[in-house]
Amino acid sequence: MGKTLDRQKDWSRRRTLQALGATGGTLLAGAPALAQTVAAPAVRKKVKLTYWNWADNPVHQKISLDSVDMFNKSQNLIEVEVDATMAVMESRKKLVVAHAAGAAPDVIMTVQYWVQDYFDNGILHPIEDYFKKWDAAPDFFPNVIEQTRSKKDQPIMFVPQTSIPYFLFYRADWLKEAGVQVPDTFDDFVKVAKAITKAPDRYGIAMRGQTYSAIQVILPIWASAGVKFADEKGTVDFDSPAAIDVTEKWVGMFTKDKSAQPSAVNDGYREQYALMEKSKCGLWFYGPHASPALITALGDAIQGAPNPRVGPNRYMLANPEGPMMTTGTKEKEAAWEFIKFITSGEALLLYTAGRAVPPVRKSASLNPFFQNNRFIKMGLDNVSTWWMPPYEFNNWANFQDKIPPFWQEVLREKITVKDFHAQGAKFLRGQA
Amino acid sequence: MAFARKRRIDLLPYAMIAPIAALLLAISVYPALYAFWLAMTNASLLRLARAQFIGAGNLVRMIDDPVFLEGLWRTLRWDLAVVGSELAIALPIALLLNVAFRGRGIVRAAMMVPYITPPAVVALLFCYIVDGNFGVLNDLLVRAGIFKEYFSWLSDPAGSFWVIVSAMVWYGQPLMALILLAVRQTIPAELYEAARVDGASPWRMFWHITLPHLMPTIWFLLLLRMIWMSNHIDMIFIMTQGGPGFSNYTEAVYSFKLTTQFEIGYASAVAVALALFLVTASALYVRHLARSVLSS
Numbered sequence: 001m002g003k004t005l006d007r008q009k010d011w012s013r014r015r016t017l018q019a020l021g022a023t024g025g026t027l028l029a030g031a032p033a034l035a036q037t038v039a040a041p042a043v044r045k046k047v048k049l050t051y052w053n054w055a056d057n058p059v060h061q062k063i064s065l066d067s068v069d070m071f072n073k074s075q076n077l078i079e080v081e082v083d084a085t086m087a088v089m090e091s092r093k094k095l096v097v098a099h100a101a102g103a104a105p106d107v108i109m110t111v112q113y114w115v116q117d118y119f120d121n122g123i124l125h126p127i128e129d130y131f132k133k134w135d136a137a138p139d140f141f142p143n144v145i146e147q148t149r150s151k152k153d154q155p156i157m158f159v160p161q162t163s164i165p166y167f168l169f170y171r172a173d174w175l176k177e178a179g180v181q182v183p184d185t186f187d188d189f190v191k192v193a194k195a196i197t198k199a200p201d202r203y204g205i206a207m208r209g210q211t212y213s214a215i216q217v218i219l220p221i222w223a224s225a226g227v228k229f230a231d232e233k234g235t236v237d238f239d240s241p242a243a244i245d246v247t248e249k250w251v252g253m254f255t256k257d258k259s260a261q262p263s264a265v266n267d268g269y270r271e272q273y274a275l276m277e278k279s280k281c282g283l284w285f286y287g288p289h290a291s292p293a294l295i296t297a298l299g300d301a302i303q304g305a306p307n308p309r310v311g312p313n314r315y316m317l318a319n320p321e322g323p324m325m326t327t328g329t330k331e332k333e334a335a336w337e338f339i340k341f342i343t344s345g346e347a348l349l350l351y352t353a354g355r356a357v358p359p360v361r362k363s364a365s366l367n368p369f370f371q372n373n374r375f376i377k378m379g380l381d382n383v384s385t386w387w388m389p390p391y392e393f394n395n396w397a398n399f400q401d402k403i404p405p406f407w408q409e410v411l412r413e414k415i416t417v418k419d420f421h422a423q424g425a426k427f428l429r430g431q432a
Numbered sequence: 433m434a435f436a437r438k439r440r441i442d443l444l445p446y447a448m449i450a451p452i453a454a455l456l457l458a459i460s461v462y463p464a465l466y467a468f469w470l471a472m473t474n475a476s477l478l479r480l481a482r483a484q485f486i487g488a489g490n491l492v493r494m495i496d497d498p499v500f501l502e503g504l505w506r507t508l509r510w511d512l513a514v515v516g517s518e519l520a521i522a523l524p525i526a527l528l529l530n531v532a533f534r535g536r537g538i539v540r541a542a543m544m545v546p547y548i549t550p551p552a553v554v555a556l557l558f559c560y561i562v563d564g565n566f567g568v569l570n571d572l573l574v575r576a577g578i579f580k581e582y583f584s585w586l587s588d589p590a591g592s593f594w595v596i597v598s599a600m601v602w603y604g605q606p607l608m609a610l611i612l613l614a615v616r617q618t619i620p621a622e623l624y625e626a627a628r629v630d631g632a633s634p635w636r637m638f639w640h641i642t643l644p645h646l647m648p649t650i651w652f653l654l655l656l657r658m659i660w661m662s663n664h665i666d667m668i669f670i671m672t673q674g675g676p677g678f679s680n681y682t683e684a685v686y687s688f689k690l691t692t693q694f695e696i697g698y699a700s701a702v703a704v705a706l707a708l709f710l711v712t713a714s715a716l717y718v719r720h721l722a723r724s725v726l727s728s
Contacts, residue, residue, distance in 0.1 A: 262582070
């Protein structure tokens with residue numbers, strides 16, 4: 001334990017980034033290179049493309065720059081210019097504004113939850129025709145490719161590089177000390193959170209209050225309780241008793257059990273990560289990209305488990321991410337060549353292993369890096385439970401954009417859980 | 433024989449100001465007019481081409497929007513707290529830095545450090561200082577026995593407000609102090625010498641000589657900072673995103689949030705309403721200022 005604590009003291013954000021960078025670099029140096037897409041046979045003239053990606057941190061930014069550099073060196077006809085200076089949420093705003101001004105990039109990285117909005121508003125150019133002709137198409141996880149359609153009858157919208165599963169990080173040593181098992185059901189989870197709390201020194205769950213991500217981690221638990229959020233007919237059940245019951249228990253961990261940190265209302269990712277790393281909290285819903293730093297800081301004490309369930313089904317929120325082609329591009333063939341490049345071979349490894357997130361190609365997922373990281377492997381072993389809410393529903397963006405302040409209000413007990421759900425349902429119904 | 437010579441218009445001055453006038457039209461007048469136009473539409477950035485004119489529709493929505501209505505008070509509260517605190521700190525600093533003492537040059541230069549620090553960095557520094565779990569402020573308060581346990585400043589409406597105000601005041605007061613110091617140095621020394629000969633106390637000298645000379649500048653600074661603070665977003669947004677809940681949603685933050693939700697029509701309406709409040713208040717203020725200066 002002493003050793004672990006000493007290591008925790010020495011850990012810093014800089015080292016976290018170094019660890020991620022080193023992981024990616026080592027992997028690329030040691031791993032056998034996967035087949036890399038080569039020059040563009042369909043492009044017969046010199047072409048310039050613009051490509052935008054967000055940067056979670058300097059390592060992520062370097063990945064974008066390195067992948068573009070690799071592409072530019074791989075052939076003579078297509079030159080890609082990259083802008084990877086924006087934060088993830090900024091990339092959506094920047095694209096929408098640029099599209100309105102007629103200056104959208106040719107290719108941009110996207111997350112699944114924006115895709116339907118982009119498609120409905122003429123920003124996204126689907127890639128189904130290109131994808132079907134690609135000999136690497138069968139290598140992609142079929143369920144993830146289906147997700148990229150957004151709606152069943154729609155074409156494939158973009159090529160996924162990864163889908164980041166959100167699961168439960170837990171302190172195995174604290175659970176053992178408290179004599180409790182890894183929670184199977186949500187009720188178990190609430191009990192475990194309480195059992196391992198020793199306030200004010202440590203708390204059960206690292207709870208989040210800030211931004212939509214605070215709610216995002218509860219989505220699979222609501223889904224497990226049978227909540228559909230919205231269906232094709234437009235029926236909204238976010239204000240159903242099942243949904244309210246889950247939220248009552250979740251909020252109760254903060255307001256009644258006191259098994260969440262007192263600062264939860266304003267805490268975001270940065271604070272949650274620090275709480276886990278500094279052994280202040282023992283349970284956290286997050287993705288595998290936090291795992292390299294947590295493993296280095298906490299060793300075997302930190303373990304992962306699938307999300308707890310309410311009903312018989314268990315879900316793992318997993319949002320596909322990958323490059324999409326915009327309608328603004330005049331060089332579709334060239335854009336497709338670039339998209340193929342960064343979703344294949346070494347470039348794909350940069351984007352996945354370099355960020356410690358799972359690839360969604362069968363061949364790449366067998367790479368030792370992914371198989372040896374217990375968190376990524378658990379995610380890959382549970383691909384069948386990967387799930388996402390109805391992002392395609394036409395009021396989902398309205399809900400997602402407007403609900404966060406109400407979540408803080410419910411944590412502060414300024415509104416009731418019922419009021420929170422009523423407000424969320426209004427957003428989903430387009431009534432607010 | 434005297435012919436009335438036709439007066440020739442000298443075009444040169446107009447030619448000289450034409451470039452800057454064109455630039456102002458392009459980057460200031462046109463966007464302002466466009467914002468007015470947007471404020472009367474239901475424009476969304478996602479569907480800009482399909483924007484429809486709705487006249488006073490956004491105005492009606494604002495009157496029925498508690499976030500907007502409460503935002504007026506939040507904006508005023510923010511303005512008064514920041515500008516009032518800045519003045520309360522900057523004025524003594526300016527007077528102190530006018531006194532001769534060893535190392536005054538270094539202190540004067542050091543005083544500007546907060547102002548040259550990027551506001552985003554200042555915001556993050558304050559977030560770390562007041563962090564509810566690891567912050568040094570909580571540590572000091574608990575060690576000193578003032579608090580029994582750590583307090584989550586940014587999760588509390590009043591706590592978060594005063595933390596943001598503190599960060600803003602720390603960042604903004606050097607500019608005010610510097611300007612007041614510069615004005616203080618223009619006050620003729622003879623006035624103080626004559627007052628001393630008459631046996632005036634330092635307080636009477638401040639009250640009857642320093643303050644009257646500084647007042648026009650103070651009024652001007654108050655106006656300028658109030659306008660800046662009404663439009664301020666970054667410190668509030670970085671530290672709390674306007675939260676917890678809506679407790680730090682000033683009108684500027686609200687307008688920005690609406691823009692991030694692509695509701696550019698309503699966001700423009702909120703921004704235009706804020707601008708109209710500011711223009712009206714400024715006009716009344718300047719008129720009052722001009723009258724008081726003229727009468728004095």
